[in-house]
Amino acid sequence: VGGLSGSQVLGVTSVVLTGVWMGHYHGGFAWDGTEQEFNLHPLCMILGLVFLQGDAILVYRVFRNEAKKNVKVLHGIIHLLALIISIVGMVAVFDSHRAAKYPNMYSLHSWCGMATVVLFSLQWVMGLLFFLFPVASSWLRATYLPVHAFCGLGLLAMAVGTSLLGITEKLLFSIMSSYSRFPPQGVLANVLGLLLVCFGVLLCYIITREEYRWPPNPEEESLAVHFKTLTEGGSPTMP
Helix, strand or coil, X not given: CXXXXXXXXXXXXXXXXXXXXXXXXXXXXXXXXXXXXXXXXXXXXXXXXXXXXXXXXXXXXHCCCCCHHHHHHHHHHHHHHHHHHHHHHHHHHHHHHHHHCCCCCCCHHHHHHHHHHHHHHXXXXXXXXXXXXXXXXXXXXXXXXHHHHHHXXXXXXXHHHHHHHHHHHHHHHHHHHHCCCCCCHHHHHHHHHHHHHHHHHHHHHHHHCHHHCCCCCHHHHHHHHHHHHHHHCCCCCCC
């Protein structure tokens, strides 16, 4: 319980600090093609791809005693919300760059960010087809399940890493534009980066700990039997 509560404190604090950073040091938020529209980008990406994506993964640890179908629906809805918010963040940065006549997709941060959003979208669609409204056979679902779980953690790591690149890029740009060795917002940006790292590490800890795992149920046992049949041969009815 302490780990779950701690993850929420770290996640919410990260989102709030992002809002304070963009609001206090960079003029707030708008949707008019200015820098204020760009400020929506970091807020949306950290809220969507880091915090909400992390919470979508955690629902399987928080609601361990609820009906699996209901938790799957919640998992999918939170991921969809994260995807929508992240798309808003992507539109904001492209729109503000176009208005300011800045080039797009020129930095490592932008490349990693685009790859993360595209792969995240694909991950959501695959999860929808394989698990929420399954169109695949049981043995194929059993084969894909560990891949889906691994990709979920991998995408969270990509989102945290891309956010750290963006924080560094934004801070360096602020330093160069103000000709200051280290502006006050640098402390806030560094703290935000550390919080994001701690959030990601704590989520990985929670997900891999046995006490947070989902208790066995007939559906998963059935998938395990099919997976064993696929990998070891024999019949699902064999002992």
